[in-house]
Amino acid sequence: MDNIAGRKSGLSWAVNISVVLLVLLWIFPTVGLFVSSFRTADQISATGWWKALFPTEQVVQLRTDDPDARVAEGDGFVLTGNLFGEEGGTLSAFGVSSRDVGAFAPGETADMGDGESMTVEADGSYTWRGNDEQISGRGQRIFVTTTTPPEFTTANYERVLFSGDRTDSMAKAFFNTLTVTIPATIIPILVAAFAAYALAWMDFPGRALLIAAIVALLVVPLQLALIPLLKFHNDIGIGKGYIGTWLAHTGFGLPLAIYLLRNYMVGLPRDIIENAKVDGATDFQIFTRIVLPLSFPALASFAIFQFLWTWNDLLVALVFLIDSSGDTTVMTRQIVELLGTRGGNWEILATAAFVSISVPLLVFFAMQRYLVRGLLAGSVK
Incomplete structure (x- = not known):
């Protein structure tokens, strides 16, 4: 009787409490990192961030x-x-x-x-x-x-972002990370969108086998392909650079992208596609003028996942983006270097870490309304 329309389930309170706890578990560390990034080393050593407003x-x-x-x-x-x-x-x-x-x-x-x-x-x-x-x-x-008394300073950000010392400055690493992340997010979306449309609305031999192969690739560990892929990149001359890193992120992200977009496109009304074909529209016109605009929630959902993954990635950057001069160092690797050389400077580490997560936070909050819509795409008819 609890599932009658107009009545809430008896477990709704447990779901609400769980959601609140998850939100708090995510918010508290983020706020603490933000507050610590504006404090001095002495204050961080003396008290926790929750006492930052008190003497x-x-x-x-x-x-x-x-x-x-x-x-x-x-x-x-x-x-x-x-x-x-x-x-x-x-x-x-x-x-x-x-x-x-x-x-x-x-x-x-x-x-x-x-x-x-x-x-x-x-x-x-x-x-x-x-x-x-x-x-x-x-x-x-x-x-x-x-x-x-409470003291807040922007000196930590000035040191991290604008210091001339390569060990301290993350300004170069910030733009290097953008150079890696933006193409590594756009390229797989473009490729996966075309592939998803073909698997969803075009009939050709072997389509079911391709869908099965894509699902199988979702469970392949990333670490298994690193060494063979690096050898292949070195053989063709694109290893240890941005191009190799973009292609690596594209390859590792395509299975999820195709699977997600294909499920969404299959759920689009068939009448729209058939009417467009009756009117003489080609597959390319249908894809660009009808399917892509309607698939924006799924595209945005994958873009969030891909952007967050490539921005926070360290393993692929260490394997495919090796540069002893530091000209292509990304933020995750820069933070590791800070941990190795300045393990006691917590104010610098907190500032560097918050700078690293600031862009993903902005991207997530700007596009999070599309996330659930894209994840649930194709789950119901």
Whole structure:
């Protein structure tokens, strides 16, 4: 009785909750990456991205000035200065031992034993009293608890996009990725559209075998064809370049493209095609003036898949786009190099990663309304 028209299924709440959870699982990492790309390295190390809008409290280790600048006072010596230097700052607590980094409040005097003491004010100014042996060496280590206001910067993007250093800059890699992705998306769509129309509306011997072969190619692992295809490309002189990469992406994407478009075109009304043929239209005219405009949802659906795959691809780029000079390095490979050389610079990695996903996000949201329509094409009559 739950399936009666006008009544919702008893499992609808589970479906809704699942959808919400999936959306949140996708949104949270993306927002976190975006926020982290505008934060400094110190803030990323101190707190998570969800605390980016609030002041952060962190403990830093500072040292006093050169003990040689001490001044005699009575039977001992005094050294004064400011822990923050010219930059300035504010502290909420301090300590002289790593076992209790917040033992004293600003203005209190820490008794260090044997007549040695340390007084630190809120602005970082300190007074260190002791004898000649105590006020010596590299200076006294002091643990300071500071409160840092929220800070956002575009310096990470300036460094990633406009740095002259090939290791840091992703501007060249960004345009290299566009050079790979745009032709690798357009070429298979053009080829697959013609093939899908032929398999859907033209009668010729072996059509069923071709459809079966295309379905079989959908399950062939990409890795099996890499080495033979690279050898073939090298033999004909197109290996290690853009042309070889375009053809590789085209070949690997054609089975899905033909299968998707053919299923959609088969579902088009037969009367439209037959009436056009009665009016004297050729197959090419029917394809370009009737079938292609009606197949736009399926074309857009495949374009999303193909664009996202080629944009985020690393394996094919490493195999078919090898260049030691870095002139053809794509963004996925550039991020790998950043991970290898600057594994601790999280602000740079976060910025580079968000730059890499920004274009796919724009493409997906611009064309996502066609995605479901194209995927469901041909599933019902």
